[in-house]
Amino acid sequence: MLNLAVEQALNGLQLGVTLFLLAAGLTLIFGIMGVINIAHGSLYMIGAFFCAATLAATKSFLLALLAGIGGAALAGMLMEMLVMRRLYARDHLDQVLATFGLSLCVNEAFSIVFGQRPLYVDIPPWLAGSVEVVAGVPYPTYRLAIVVVGLLVALGLYLLISHTRIGMLVRAGSTHRDMVRALGVDVRLLYTLVFGLGALLAGLAGLMAGPVYTVQVGMGEQILILTFVVVVIGGLGSIRGAFLAAMIVGLVDTALRAFVPPWLKTFMEASAADALGGGLSSLGIYLLMALVLLVKPRGLLPAHG
Amino acid sequence: MILARTLFSAALAVGPLSLAHAQAPVKIGFVSTLSGPAGYLGQDIRDAFLLAMEREGGNRLGGVPVQLVVEDDGLKPGAAKQIVDRFLKTERIRVVTGVVFSHLAVSIVPDVVDTGALFLSPNAGPSNFAGKECHKNYFVYSWQNDALHESAGALANNLGYKNAFVLAANYQAGKDAVAGFKRLFKGKIVEEVYTKLDQTDFAAEMARIRAAKPDVVYQFHPGGTGIAFLKQYAQAGLNAQIPMVGAEPMLDVATLRAVGDTALGLNVGVKWNTDFDNPESRDFVAAFQKKYNRVPSYYAGQGWDTAQALAAALRVVGSDNPDKLAAELRKANFKSIRGPFRFGPNQHPVQDWYQVQPVKNADGSLSLKTVGKILAGHGDAFSKDCKL
Numbered sequence: 001m002l003n004l005a006v007e008q009a010l011n012g013l014q015l016g017v018t019l020f021l022l023a024a025g026l027t028l029i030f031g032i033m034g035v036i037n038i039a040h041g042s043l044y045m046i047g048a049f050f051c052a053a054t055l056a057a058t059k060s061f062l063l064a065l066l067a068g069i070g071g072a073a074l075a076g077m078l079m080e081m082l083v084m085r086r087l088y089a090r091d092h093l094d095q096v097l098a099t100f101g102l103s104l105c106v107n108e109a110f111s112i113v114f115g116q117r118p119l120y121v122d123i124p125p126w127l128a129g130s131v132e133v134v135a136g137v138p139y140p141t142y143r144l145a146i147v148v149v150g151l152l153v154a155l156g157l158y159l160l161i162s163h164t165r166i167g168m169l170v171r172a173g174s175t176h177r178d179m180v181r182a183l184g185v186d187v188r189l190l191y192t193l194v195f196g197l198g199a200l201l202a203g204l205a206g207l208m209a210g211p212v213y214t215v216q217v218g219m220g221e222q223i224l225i226l227t228f229v230v231v232v233i234g235g236l237g238s239i240r241g242a243f244l245a246a247m248i249v250g251l252v253d254t255a256l257r258a259f260v261p262p263w264l265k266t267f268m269e270a271s272a273a274d275a276l277g278g279g280l281s282s283l284g285i286y287l288l289m290a291l292v293l294l295v296k297p298r299g300l301l302p303a304h305g
Numbered sequence: 306m307i308l309a310r311t312l313f314s315a316a317l318a319v320g321p322l323s324l325a326h327a328q329a330p331v332k333i334g335f336v337s338t339l340s341g342p343a344g345y346l347g348q349d350i351r352d353a354f355l356l357a358m359e360r361e362g363g364n365r366l367g368g369v370p371v372q373l374v375v376e377d378d379g380l381k382p383g384a385a386k387q388i389v390d391r392f393l394k395t396e397r398i399r400v401v402t403g404v405v406f407s408h409l410a411v412s413i414v415p416d417v418v419d420t421g422a423l424f425l426s427p428n429a430g431p432s433n434f435a436g437k438e439c440h441k442n443y444f445v446y447s448w449q450n451d452a453l454h455e456s457a458g459a460l461a462n463n464l465g466y467k468n469a470f471v472l473a474a475n476y477q478a479g480k481d482a483v484a485g486f487k488r489l490f491k492g493k494i495v496e497e498v499y500t501k502l503d504q505t506d507f508a509a510e511m512a513r514i515r516a517a518k519p520d521v522v523y524q525f526h527p528g529g530t531g532i533a534f535l536k537q538y539a540q541a542g543l544n545a546q547i548p549m550v551g552a553e554p555m556l557d558v559a560t561l562r563a564v565g566d567t568a569l570g571l572n573v574g575v576k577w578n579t580d581f582d583n584p585e586s587r588d589f590v591a592a593f594q595k596k597y598n599r600v601p602s603y604y605a606g607q608g609w610d611t612a613q614a615l616a617a618a619l620r621v622v623g624s625d626n627p628d629k630l631a632a633e634l635r636k637a638n639f640k641s642i643r644g645p646f647r648f649g650p651n652q653h654p655v656q657d658w659y660q661v662q663p664v665k666n667a668d669g670s671l672s673l674k675t676v677g678k679i680l681a682g683h684g685d686a687f688s689k690d691c692k693l
Contacts, residue, residue: 004516011508108340116344118529120563123540130542140540143508212537213505214529214563222503257509261498278475278499 003137008258009251010133014143016250017150021205022223023230023242024157025198031174031237031303032194035084036092038099040202040227041220042106043079047072047203048210048219049110052119061124068207069200076199080192088191103221111217118216146208153201154243161239170194174237174303226253229285233292235299244300249285256281330370331625333615334392336385336413337403339377343528345559346405346604350427351375353589353608354402356596357616366612367620374398382412389413393420399625400425402611405604407431407450407478418442423627423634427611428604430653432481436687439651442627444634446611448576449653449685450478454485454525456574456658457552459679461490461521463660464550464572468493470519472510472534474526475499482525482552488686495519500526505533511541522549531555532563539567548572557602561663561671568663568671576654577606577643578661578675586642600672606642613639649684651691657681 026040051068055061083102087095123142130138161167169190172180181187206220213219230249234241261277268276292300335354337347354373358364364371374396378385385404392398393416401417402425404410410429417424418440430449434440447453461469469492473479483497495517498510514522522543526534531554538544544567553575561568579590579600589609593601601609618633619625637648649655658680661673 004512007512007515008509011506011512014508015506111340111344116340116348117559118532118563120565122565130540138542140542142540212533212540214532214536216529219505219529222505254509258512262496262513274497274499275475278501282475282501 003134004258006134007137007139008254010139010143010147011258012251012254013247014147014150014250015254016247017147017154018205018209019223019227019230019250020154020243020246021150021201021208022227023234023246024154024239025201026227027231027234027237027239027242027303028170028194029198030231031239032170032177033084033088033191034177035087035095036099037084037198038096038224039079039102039106040099040198041222041224042103043072043076043199043202043220044206044209044223045106045110045217045220046075047206048121048215049114049119049206050203051207052121052210052215053114055121056119065207069203072203072206073196073200076202077192077196079199080195084191084195085188107217114217116217118214119210121210121215123211142211146212149204149208153204157201157239166193226285229289233289233299235296235302237303238299238301241299241301241303249288252288253281253285256284260284330364330372331366331400331619332372332374332396332398333366334389334396334398334401335373335375335403336378336388336392336401337375338380338405338409339375340379343380343405344377346428346528346602347377347403349602349605350403350405350608350611352597353593353601353605354427354612356593357609357612359596360592361616367616367618369619369623371619375403378404378409380406380409382409385409385413386416389416393417393422399423399627400615400630402427402615404429407481408476410434411477414440414443421627423631425611425615425634427607431477432687435651435653435685436690437692439688439691439693441652441693442631443652444614444648445653446614447607447654448656449651449687450481451485451488451687452653452683452685453552453554453574453576454482455489455683455686456576456679457523457550458486458489459658460572460574460660461486461492461523461550463679464521464548466492466521466548466550468495468520470495470498470514470517470522470547472498472500472522472524472526474502474504474530476502478527479525485552486523490523492520500530503530505530507534507537508541511537511543514543514547515541519547522547524549524551525555527554532560535560535564535571536567539564544570550574553603556663556673557604558600558673559602561673565671566665569665571663573661573673574658574679575603575661575673575675576656576658577603578659578673580673580675581642581644583642583644585640586644589642610639610641610643610646613641649688650693651685651688652693653685653688655682655684658683 047068050071051064054067055064127142130140133139230245234245264273264277339347376388399422405428407429423442426445428447430445435449473483550572556573617639618630621633622629659675660677661675663671664674
């Protein structure tokens with residue numbers, strides 16, 4: 001039982017950091033520019049596809065890694081310069097419509113170029129296999145690596161935002177946008193960079209997810225919904241909130257799936273318990289979101305004080 | 306101009322019926338899922354259908370000039386309904402085919418058969434229309450959904466497994482799958498798990514499987530989610546400890562290519578495989594590979610068989626008269642790539658099921674190898690309720 005709990009906790013952590021990488025970019029972009037970016041899932045997909053295609057072509061994991069995050073960051077900056085710039089002054093509905101349209105275009109373009117059959121991505125040989133975290137719990141090395149990378153990125157992001165000049169501008173931009181502009185900072189450049197950073201994080205999440213999940217057109221939309229839940233629970237625009245919420249959502253979602261159906265079975269008929277348990281666990285995180293919003297309408301750690 | 310074109314096509318016509326020569330081509334409505342992550346399923350069916358037409362010298366089935374009207378449903382029941390409505394009312398189409406997904410078939414089949422038109426299903430075989438609700442104008446060339454998964458249950462018996470951990474996506478076909486597996490599996494079900502339909506991370510389920518230590522795992526997850534499941538099963542180290550059985554959708558050629566070597570060791574129940582040793586199958590596989598430069602999936606195989614069945618009926622009837630065509634289709638007088646093919650009383654296949662395993666070829670690629678027969682002349686559990 002303890003072994004199972006340890007393994008599930010690691011699973012929750014791994015889902016949590018993946019969600020955090022996506023949510024960090026999403027919330028950063030919203031916090032600084034006030035844009036709701038539905039096309040964020042496309043950047044996740046771009047990271048995964050570029051990585052998979054480069055790996056297939058060159059067999060080099062390093063090049064694939066660079067192509068994945070570089071490609072996503074570039075795509076993000078292009079997206080900002082070509083589309084987003086025209087949307088900052090518009091209201092959220094226009095932004096949602098435009099970015100949704102953008103995600104459809106990217107999806108179609110990718111299915112034209114790469115086809116609709118899912119791509120296969122190898123795990124780097126040095127990360128294949130599993131390690132025993134506790135005696136009797138073999139855990140895939142690759143998933144552990146995702147957790148480590150995710151936590152390192154979170155730490156790096158914390159240092160970047162609270163201890164560097166760029167970070168200071170980012171923080172200032174999210175709380176006192178007009179003041180930053182008035183002080184003569186090149187806001188356009190700042191916006192492009194922030195968008196690129198958000199895209200880079202999404203691309204990183206996508207390329208790391210490639211070997212575990214499926215690299216296919218539309219993969220971004222599947223996880224984007226969960227990411228929005230994380231951003232809302234954490235508080236729009238708050239990176240610390242996104243981290244906390246990502247961990248909570250990851251752990252709660254995993255725990256519900258792992259423990260609710262067996263628990264229901266102790267007092268219910270098996271197939272009914274599975275049906276109810278399955279329903280409850282898919283409902284769980286939305287219920288959690290509703291509860292958080294009921295108690296703290298602006299999320300757990302809202303950005304604007 | 307029109308006269309000239311008609312004369313021209315009449316001069317080209319080589320069919321046995323003089324009646325077919327001068328008329329406008331028979332329109333066949335083809336509505337299928339051609340876009341999105343599952344789009345390759347519909348494309349394979351369409352490509353096999355087009356190949357069948359091309360092999361008769363272009364735009365012909367059974368010697369009769371035909372026109373395939375292809376539309377994409379985008380995996381949306383509403384869109385499929387609109388397309389079919391236009392097929393039936395505006396284009397006056399009397400033969401509809403193509404659908405991949407069962408819940409889409411459920412939404413459009415009644416519309417088609419109620420207007421007296423024919424529906425030929427190359428893939429979906431929902432239980433809804435296999436029993437009491439069966440219809441004289443509704444033909445299925447793949448399987449009845451439950452029967453497909455019954456083959457996996459029987460396979461688990463043959464392999465001597467005493468208890469099983471079963472998982473399926475939480476939707477109609479997933480529930481049909483588990484019901485089918487349990488109908489023939491004689492052992493004990495350790496746990497029955499329903500996953501979210503769009504779930505891609507199965508780590509929590511892997512941990513539960515590890516804790517439960519079953520003899521065998523049976524699972525059904527359509528499309529990309531199935532690929533994710535197989536990969537994560539291997540990454541969790543479970544494929545070395547607990548064997549897995551499944552039915553055709555678990556491991557088609559696209560899935561096999563996407564999961565790679567981790568598929569080795571799986572056992573799958575199928576009704577047709579590319580290595581079948583009969584002239585029709587060899588001919589089809591070679592022609593498909595030559596034209597499209599890829600191995601045909603079983604979806605393509607079903608599309609081909611559907612086209613052959615329709616061609617056989619058109620050859621006799623010579624027009625799209627639905628009643629006459631239905632009478633011919635019922636005889637199933639065509640050469641299937643599976644070998645002998647016949648219909649049960651509900652116009653669903655009664656067929657043999659085979660065990661296949663992934664094997665590694667000399668060049669390192671993988672293919673599926675047929676290793677034995679699981680069930681012979683297997684129909685489905687609903688046909689007894691069908692009164693046609």
